Amino acid sequence: MVRQHVNPLSSFFQLERPLPPLQELFQQPERPLHLDIGCARGRFLLAMAPLHPQRLHLGLEIRRSLVALAEADRERLALDNLRLLFANANVSLPPWLAALPRGQLQLVTIQFPDPWFKLRHHKRRMVQPELLQALATALDPEGELLLQSDVPMVMAHMLEAVAASGAFEPADGGTWLAENPLPVPTERERHVLRQGLPVYRRLFRRGRSWQGLHNPIGIPS
Numbered sequence: 001m002v003r004q005h006v007n008p009l010s011s012f013f014q015l016e017r018p019l020p021p022l023q024e025l026f027q028q029p030e031r032p033l034h035l036d037i038g039c040a041r042g043r044f045l046l047a048m049a050p051l052h053p054q055r056l057h058l059g060l061e062i063r064r065s066l067v068a069l070a071e072a073d074r075e076r077l078a079l080d081n082l083r084l085l086f087a088n089a090n091v092s093l094p095p096w097l098a099a100l101p102r103g104q105l106q107l108v109t110i111q112f113p114d115p116w117f118k119l120r121h122h123k124r125r126m127v128q129p130e131l132l133q134a135l136a137t138a139l140d141p142e143g144e145l146l147l148q149s150d151v152p153m154v155m156a157h158m159l160e161a162v163a164a165s166g167a168f169e170p171a172d173g174g175t176w177l178a179e180n181p182l183p184v185p186t187e188r189e190r191h192v193l194r195q196g197l198p199v200y201r202r203l204f205r206r207g208r209s210w211q212g213l214h215n216p217i218g219i220p221s
């Protein structure tokens with residue numbers, strides 16, 4: 001599998017590109033929302049959207065060419081409850097989440113994020129406390145965050161970031177999920193399972209004591 005990473009910390013990807021509000025993306029923008037961050041070619045969401053027609057599904061992906069391919073498939077399949085957007089989630093998502101109606105965000109999936117193995121590249125990893133705090137602030141109290149990876153050190157990094165965010169609590173009894181709770185595996189997940197390799201999965205809810213971010217978009221005081 002050839003991978004073409006982009007550096008999310010480069011000045012081009014640090015430009016804030018505001019994401020459109022749900023009213024501009026969906027015909028029925030008040031429905032419960034599923035957010036998939038790092039959706040790549042979108043095949044997971046293209047399969048999830050018809051299985052959960054009562055939900056809106058929004059995919060974010062930093063590689064524009066993949067978004068174009070996924071959006072073309074979405075249009076061909078006439079899926080009006082799915083959109084896939086080009087964005088650096090770390091930059092564009094927190095202000096967008098701050099404006100989202102409370103209770104609408106029901107599910108967040110972050111699946112097999114880029115590992116960025118070298119120590120000096122760890123800061124390029126997508127799962128960071130700031131993003132997690134913004135997600136928790138928008139997440140419905142009954143909503144869920146699903147994390148998956150096949151790389152133990154990446155899973156460990158995500159769990160450390162979740163703990164450091166102070167915003168989530170385990171929804172899985174604090175143990176690994178043996179099965180994917182969702183009906184569709186991602187592309188990376190299929191690839192890993194075909195090789196007979198393990199997948200690490202954890203499920204979280206918003207922490208009961210989490211009060212939300214008072215200054216979620218980082219406006220200097």
Ligand SMILES: C[S@@+](CC[C@H](N)C(=O)[O-])C[C@H]1O[C@@H](n2cnc3c(N)ncnc32)[C@H](O)[C@@H]1O
Pocket residue numbers: 006008037038039040041060061062063087088089090110111112113114126186187188189
């Ligand atoms: C290893 S792939 C996994 C794709 C898919 N979730 C799966 O499981 O098959 C990780 C994806 O996250 C995207 N990505 C990495 N950093 C991102 C960021 N800051 N914002 C949005 N997407 C990002 C990458 O371009 C890549 O397509």
